[in-house]
Amino acid sequence: MTEPCPCGRASTHPGAKAAKRQPLPFLDCCGRYVSERSATPAPDAESLMRSRYSAFVLGDLPYLLATWHASTRPADLTLEAAAKWLGLDVRSHCVLDADHAEVEFVARCREGGRAVRLHERSRFVRELGCWFYVDGDNLP
Template sequence: MTTPCPCGRSAAKALNPAKSSQAQPLTFAACCGRYLDDLSGTPAPDAEVLMRSRYSAFVLGRRDYLLATWHGSTRPAELTLEPAAKWLGLEVRSQRVQDADHAEVEFVARYREGGRAVRLHERSRFVREQGRWYYVDGDQF
């Protein structure tokens, strides 16, 4: 897939997250696609990458990936995605590594649903178990 990745990560940000210049967006295949398309063989290397790939999964309607990367202690039995939601963009505000197996990522995701603009601002908690990162839960602002 040569289309830009839904998470919006650019080549410059991948190399230097503090860089704010306009750079070429990464393709889906070079960014989140490798995690969504090979969940068992290519786990996300850190909490921010997992969060970005989960955003891409929401955009693409990949319920399987969302459930597989949701920690078992908080994972819902079912997950209904709103098919009318049009995802507009993602801004990662911060990543805070607490220790080798716990991290938080603060982000703002924007989407439109039923003609109404929605802004989801959340600080998500992630845990790593057996080398894989999982979304646990989050606090919305």
């Protein structure tokens, strides 16, 4: 998949202005985590959160469940088939300690012709070298 990654992460060339940054291809961004979960876990909570957003866009239920912490993971997960994901804005990534972090983000989608905005502060934990989504608080 050479198209831009759904998460919207852009290249970070030194000295490049924001307007000149190019979107990263899926395989160079979230694709390496989504398609190679066991071999290539996300290196930090923000990368995991971005890859989970990409998995929502792609409808990859196994990845979403595998990256959800066992203590809060639902038994099954159903995605809104008609949802069209429109973009992700990562507002902050706060490392609390070596194994805990929070990511604040806004994800936008359209469901049944209606615009939906999810603004959340998500909590992540790292166990045995892998980051997991635990839960989150919806923000206004």
